[in-house]
Amino acid sequence: MIFEVDESAVDSYFTVSIMNLKLLVGTIVYYCWGLLHSSNSYAAFTNCDHALAMNDRVLRTNQFAIQRDGEDAAALGDLFLNEVNELPENSHFFESGAGEAHVLRQLTDGQFLRGKWVQLKSQKITALGIAKPESPSITALANNATRRFRYLEGKYLEDYALAEIGTCDFIFDQYGAFSYTARIDLVIRKYLELLKVGGKMYLDFKPSGIAFVERPNGLEDYLKKIPNIQFYLLNQGSLIRLVKTGTVSPESIPELLFRNFIPSIPPVRVY
Numbered sequence: 001m002i003f004e005v006d007e008s009a010v011d012s013y014f015t016v017s018i019m020n021l022k023l024l025v026g027t028i029v030y031y032c033w034g035l036l037h038s039s040n041s042y043a044a045f046t047n048c049d050h051a052l053a054m055n056d057r058v059l060r061t062n063q064f065a066i067q068r069d070g071e072d073a074a075a076l077g078d079l080f081l082n083e084v085n086e087l088p089e090n091s092h093f094f095e096s097g098a099g100e101a102h103v104l105r106q107l108t109d110g111q112f113l114r115g116k117w118v119q120l121k122s123q124k125i126t127a128l129g130i131a132k133p134e135s136p137s138i139t140a141l142a143n144n145a146t147r148r149f150r151y152l153e154g155k156y157l158e159d160y161a162l163a164e165i166g167t168c169d170f171i172f173d174q175y176g177a178f179s180y181t182a183r184i185d186l187v188i189r190k191y192l193e194l195l196k197v198g199g200k201m202y203l204d205f206k207p208s209g210i211a212f213v214e215r216p217n218g219l220e221d222y223l224k225k226i227p228n229i230q231f232y233l234l235n236q237g238s239l240i241r242l243v244k245t246g247t248v249s250p251e252s253i254p255e256l257l258f259r260n261f262i263p264s265i266p267p268v269r270v271y
């Protein structure tokens with residue numbers, strides 16, 4: 001059997017904790033220290049290794065600020081909901097950076113959203129996060145024997161072999177790997193390798209966390225360089241809908257030189 005059910009998760013919701021507060025204070029101190037010690041405007045983007053280590057700690061301990069707008073599937077819009085509904089039964093839905101998988105749980109339970117019933121039925125479903133949250137709702141999802149569901153955990157998306165995840169018809173990333181990675185190019189490369197031709201991808205993110213130095217349209221300009229994709233920005237530029245229209249070789253996805261990093265939730269990165 002390809003899909004395993006993990007029954008080890010126990011009863012606990014993660015909340016915004018003291019560790020998050022420490023992280024915030026640490027970030028402010030770190031930022032001010034940078035400003036005092038450098039004359040350029042990117043003064044805070046110093047000591048990348050330290051920033052990456054802080055980010056890794058957030059990811060491995062699930063210390064996220066989880067009270068955000070937009071976790072409701074309805075906020076993703078009619079097109080997203082229609083395309084979920086239209087997925088054939090034998091297709092593969094992949095949520096990357098699932099955390100507690102708020103939207104996925106709405107979609108698997110089924111709900112009236114924006115005037116219609118929306119539900120993932122017998123599709124194969126993969127959720128992936130660095131650390132699987134110990135939450136009753138995730139356990140319930142995993143324990144539902146009628147579902148072909150699995151939660152992959154333990155490593156970065158960038159480090160998975162393609163066969164470990166399998167090809168996908170639909171990729172959904174809401175404040176997930178795309179938001180937290182230091183290497184957006186590697187995440188996009190992985191997604192486009194996993195996505196079947198004709199497959200859809202939705203990336204929901206905080207635009208201010210994705211900094212392209214002195215280039216307001218940097219992300220769009222970057223995506224425009226990738227062949228055989230169609231994409232557009234929705235929800236005031238915070239949601240990308242992308243369709244893979246043909247084969248995309250990994251080499252055709254330009255490398256992004258990652259320059260600096262400021263740890264926050266999610267981090268601000270400079271490319």
Ligand SMILES: C[S@@+](CC[C@H](N)C(=O)[O-])C[C@H]1O[C@@H](n2cnc3c(N)ncnc32)[C@H](O)[C@@H]1O
Pocket residue numbers: 059064066071096097098099100101102128129130131155156157158173174175176177178180181
């Ligand atoms: C803030 S939570 C978002 C959870 C959920 N999508 C939501 O919107 O509530 C971030 C999730 O992304 C995962 N994540 C971040 N960077 C990742 C990466 N590079 N590879 C795999 N998972 C990653 C974290 O482990 C976590 O599950």
